[in-house]
Amino acid sequence: GQIPNAEELKDLQNELKAKSEVPAYVWSVIDAMPADSHPMVMFNTAVLIMQKESVFAKRYDEGMKKDEYWDATYEDAMNIIAKLPAIAAYVYRKRFNKGPRIEQDKNADWSGNYVHMLGLPNENDEFAKLMRLYLNLHSDHEGGNVSAYSSATISSALSDLYYSLSGGLNGLAGPLHGLANQECLGWLLDVYKMFGKVPSRDELYKFAWDTLNSGKVIPGYGHAVLRVPDPRYTAQMKFAKERFPQDDLVQLADMVFDVVPTVLREQGKAKNPAPNVDAISGTLQYYYGVREFDFYTVLFGVGRALGVTPNFVWARALGQPLERPKSLSTKMLEDIVKAAQTA
Structure with a gap:
């Protein structure tokens, strides 16, 4: 093409x-x-x-x-x-x-x-x-x-x-x-409501840990495939910084980018602590009135x-055929797990 x-x-x-x-x-x-x-x-x-x-x-x-x-x-x-x-x-x-x-x-x-x-x-x-x-x-x-x-x-x-x-x-x-993008925006708004302003890095660090310690996740961070910051996140953040860098939610989202990956690495559970597209997309729609x-x-x-x-x-x-994904029985799954455990 x-x-x-x-x-x-x-x-x-x-x-x-x-x-x-x-x-x-x-x-x-x-x-x-x-x-x-x-x-x-x-x-x-x-x-x-x-x-x-x-x-x-x-x-x-x-x-x-x-x-x-x-x-x-x-x-x-x-x-x-x-x-x-x-x-x-x-x-x-x-x-x-x-x-x-x-x-x-x-x-x-x-x-x-x-x-x-x-x-x-x-x-x-x-x-x-x-x-x-x-x-x-x-x-x-x-x-x-x-x-x-x-x-x-x-x-x-x-x-x-x-x-x-x-x-x-x-x-x-x-x-x-x-629903991930609205959950990310909701989390940012919760942070902003908690402090009544853009918090300091230390305040955000503590809030992020409080979120994790309460059994919740921080939405917008981590991805099943990507192991680097989502380029769609990067493109939208660039758009925001070029046009309304003083917006409180944009500043907060940018600070989250600096703080949250550190928190997730310290926790040790996330394979990819970098932001995905949902970490910023809702913020931009919110700015323009949605x-x-x-x-x-x-x-x-x-x-x-x-x-x-x-x-x-x-x-x-291309004449692609009917898709018929294979299925696995419970026993087949158990055998896979056992083989992995003994490997």
């Missing part, structure tokens, strides 16, 4: 704009849901209810050839990606009583239009710049995470992208996956869709 030139980028933007109109029945479904529904339920329901629009499903029923699977999947991917900002923005406004739905700005790009429809301040296009960064960084990082892997497994059954993305979003809604924690997973979901749906276009183009 290659990075598109200006003309190719414009063509992509125009295609997304042409496909961005959301069917009226989607708004009706969202409006009919209980007022206290979780934003992820509203968002995921809207994605799944659009399955009737699937180009892949229609062409498959018509006897589409295997070497055409990728093309129909591409059409579904573009249709979904184009519509997600409007859907997510309306979920935000509907669920949190922000007022009526805001119509799209046809002159804005994909991320800028998303910010416009959220109805939040976007002075000098700064929030839109963050959203471009945020959505790209949260698109995908490796295929083993719950949302990407579950989506891929579903897609391998030739379920169309509406089905497969919906399945991945269900995984993203789990506390161990998509204060409703339950919406953060929807923000994540829009970005994840941007990453996983193109992967399924490639999967169909």
